[in-house]
Each structure stands twice: as structure tokens, then as C-alpha cells.
Amino acid sequence: MSETFTPSAETTARRSERASLDREAAYAVLDEGLVAHVGFVLDGSPFVIPMAYGRDGDRLLLHASVAARLTRALSDGAPVCVTVTLLDGLVLARSQFHHSMNYRSVVIVGKAERISDRDEAAEALVRLVDHIVPGRSAETRPGNRVELRQTAVIAVPLETASLKVRSGPPLDDEEDVASGGWAGVIPLTLTAGEPIDSPDADGSPPPPSVTRYGRRDRP
Numbered sequence: 001m002s003e004t005f006t007p008s009a010e011t012t013a014r015r016s017e018r019a020s021l022d023r024e025a026a027y028a029v030l031d032e033g034l035v036a037h038v039g040f041v042l043d044g045s046p047f048v049i050p051m052a053y054g055r056d057g058d059r060l061l062l063h064a065s066v067a068a069r070l071t072r073a074l075s076d077g078a079p080v081c082v083t084v085t086l087l088d089g090l091v092l093a094r095s096q097f098h099h100s101m102n103y104r105s106v107v108i109v110g111k112a113e114r115i116s117d118r119d120e121a122a123e124a125l126v127r128l129v130d131h132i133v134p135g136r137s138a139e140t141r142p143g144n145r146v147e148l149r150q151t152a153v154i155a156v157p158l159e160t161a162s163l164k165v166r167s168g169p170p171l172d173d174e175e176d177v178a179s180g181g182w183a184g185v186i187p188l189t190l191t192a193g194e195p196i197d198s199p200d201a202d203g204s205p206p207p208p209s210v211t212r213y214g215r216r217d218r219p
């Protein structure tokens with residue numbers, strides 16, 4: 001597989017100094033992210049729906065109820081645009097115009113593919129669980145036949161995609177810098193809190209995937 005995504009008109013960014021087609025860097029963002037915003041058109045109306053996801057090599061994995069509207073929209077090779085965003089900071093300039101955000105984001109454009117093979121779909125669901133909490137699948141019951149029948153698993157090829165990154169301080173105009181005043185960045189990170197036992201827990205201690213979970217440890 002190529003080190004870069006396939007160039008296309010759809011994924012060529014105009015502010016190219018912030019954008020790239022670097023596959024490995026984009027995969028690092030996908031592996032750190034938790035929420036994908038999935039855009040599609042259904043019955044002529046555009047929708048963007050937040051979803052959990054996973055990654056299996058060069059494809060992004062999504063899942064939904066077979067009865068969901070989303071499944072109807074994504075099952076038949078429909079065009080889809082998926083975005084994953086990591087927010088790294090609030091960029092506060094002296095001028096309102098130059099306020100911004102630091103981020104790493106990936107935009108994927110492609111066609112959804114429903115995974116119809118049952119074993120492959122089951123494996124994809126395991127990857128989804130392990131994406132959310134690494135190692136969690138080994139501690140839990142896999143989906144049974146009924147659950148798998150109720151679940152549609154959808155893959156989006158990671159072939160036409162782009163990465164965009166903004167980092168660093170605000171870029172104020174010289175006259176605003178000269179006029180003085182504070183400017184800078186408020187860094188933002190997503191952190192995990194202390195695990196909370198379920199009310200029906202039997203007193204078992206949290207398993208390793210939970211005790212070692214930390215957003216900062218993620219790849």
C-alpha cells in the first residue's frame with residue numbers, strides 16, 4: 001500500500017501547507033480519535049451523523065443497527081464522507097479575525113461497503129470494541145448470532161483521504177502585535193476520569209483494559 005493516499009480533486013486542499021496525503025500520519029489521527037462524523041445523502045437530504053469507528057488496516061469500520069436509516073443510506077456503495085477531528089487547542093489572537101483552533105483532522109471520501117460475510121463482520125466488531133478501549137474484546141463476551149444479525153458492519157476504504165493539521169501560536173497582523181496585549185493558545189486534551197462501577201457490578205475489580213486506560217497512552 002502506498003505511503004500516501006491517492007491524489008484526487010476531492011481531497012486536494014487549497015491551504016496546502018496545512019494539508020497532506022500522508023497515510024501514516026493520518027492513521028495516527030484515526031487511531032487516536034474516538035468519534036467519526038459520517039456524511040451522506042439520503043432521499044436528497046444531506047446528513048452528518050457522529051459515530052464510533054475502528055480501523056482495520058486500510059479501511060475504516062462503522063457499525064449500526066440493520067434497521068437504522070444510516071444502514072439504508074450506506075449499504076449500497078453510496079458515496080460517503082467521513083471526518084475525524086482531534087482538537088488540540090484554542091488559538092487566541094489579538095484580533096478577532098485571527099482567532100483559530102489547533103487541530104489534526106482527517107477527511108475520507110469514498111464509497112461505503114457493507115461487510116456481508118458473518119465472520120468478517122464479527123471480526124470487524126471486535127476491532128471496533130478494541131479501538132474504543134484497547135484490549136477490551138478479550139475481557140468480554142463476543143456478539144452472538146442474534147446480535148450479529150441485528151448489526152450492519154460497514155467499511156469505508158482509506159484510499160481517497162486527506163490530513164490537515166494546524167499547530168502553533170496565533171498569526172496576528174504586525175500592527176496588532178505592535179499594539180500589545182495578550183495572545184496565545186489554550187491547549188485542550190481529552191482525558192479519562194476515574195472508572196465508575198456499574199450499579200449492578202458484583203464487586204469484581206476493573207479489568208486491565210480499564211485500569212491501564214489513559215488517553216495519553218494511546219498510540
Ligand SMILES: Cc1cc2nc3c(=O)[nH]c(=O)nc-3n(C[C@H](O)[C@H](O)[C@H](O)COP(=O)(O)OP(=O)(O)OC[C@H]3O[C@@H](n4cnc5c(N)ncnc54)[C@H](O)[C@@H]3O)c2cc1C
Binds near residue numbers: 013101103104162
Ligand atoms: C476544529 C476545526 C475548526 C475549524 N474551524 C473553521 C472555521 O471556523 N472556518 C473555516 O473556514 N475553517 C475551519 N476549519 C478548517 C476547515 O476544516 C477547512 O479546512 C477549511 O474551511 C477549508 O475548507 P474548504 O472545503 O474550502 O477546503 P479545501 O482546501 O477546498 O478542501 C479540499 C479538500 O481538502 C481536504 N480538507 C479540507 N479541510 C480539511 C480538514 N480540516 N481536514 C482534513 N482534510 C481537509 C478535504 O479532502 C477537502 O475535500 C476548522 C477545522 C477544524 C478541524
